[in-house]
Amino acid sequence: MKLALNKQLATNYKSASQKARVLTEHWVDESVFCPNCGHLDIDKYPNNRPVADFYCSNCREDYELKSKQGKIGMKIVDGAYRAMIKRLQDANNPNFFLLNYNLHNLEVLNFLVIPKHFFVPEIIESRKPLASTARRAGWVGCNILLQGIPQTGKIFFVKNRQVESRKKRCLRNGKRLYFCARKMKSPRRAGCLT
Numbered sequence: 020m021k022l023a024l025n026k027q028l029a030t031n032y033k034s035a036s037q038k039a040r041v042l043t044e045h046w047v048d049e050s051v052f053c054p055n056c057g058h059l060d061i062d063k064y065p066n067n068r069p070v071a072d073f074y075c076s077n078c079r080e081d082y083e084l085k086s087k088q089g090k091i092g093m094k095i096v097d098g099a100y101r102a103m104i105k106r107l108q109d110a111n112n113p114n115f116f117l118l119n120y121n122l123h124n125l126e127v128l129n130f131l132v133i134p135k136h137f138f139v140p141e142i143i144e145s146r147k148p149l150a151s152t153a154r155r156a157g158w159v160g161c162n163i164l165l166q167g168i169p170q171t172g173k174i175f176f177v178k179n180r181q182v183e184s185r186k187k188r189c190l191r192n193g194k195r196l197y198f199c200a201r202k203m204k205s206p207r208r209a210g211c212l213t
């Protein structure tokens with residue numbers, strides 16, 4: 020697994036957010052296997068699909084990708100609050116990929132998956148509505164609260180630039196978590212979320 024993002028892919032894009040999206044999506048497409056079933060390829064949905072960014076053609080799990088430059092921090096800023104809650108309550112709620120990279124040298128620092136049973140409404144915080152002077156006045160965004168997720172709910176592929184290269188270990192973690200999820204319907208009730 021290479022940690023460098025392929026800079027050349029971004030040369031035709033002007034905005035920083037478009038560049039980041041192209042580079043990080045490509046890296047995931049090339050580098051990541053399905054953490055649920057171990058299938059070597061995961062596939063990208065066509066752009067602008069609201070449900071998820073990637074899926075596994077073998078086990079049909081969906082994956083939402085969020086990337087963040089610099090430090091991971093305690094919260095991840097994400098899109099519309101209501102849409103997020105609705106998606107997490109859906110029968111096909113996605114798992115969550117978080118890719119954290121260094122903007123200066125375009126290298127992956129951390130990459131982790133949060134299995135869907137830990138990616139729940141309890142860890143989503145609504146932000147203040149945008150001010151009446153804003154272009155989208157009243158719009159409410161959300162934060163994903165990473166500190167609300169137990170360590171067992173964060174499966175790292177890359178941690179502090181170190182590749183967790185032992186696929187079996189990741190997979191075993193994944194299976195244990197999924198098995199665990201079937202036994203307990205709510206992570207919160209089982210005391211996994213604080």
Ligand SMILES: [Zn+2]
Pocket residue numbers: 053054055056057058075076077078079080
């Ligand atoms: Zn799979």
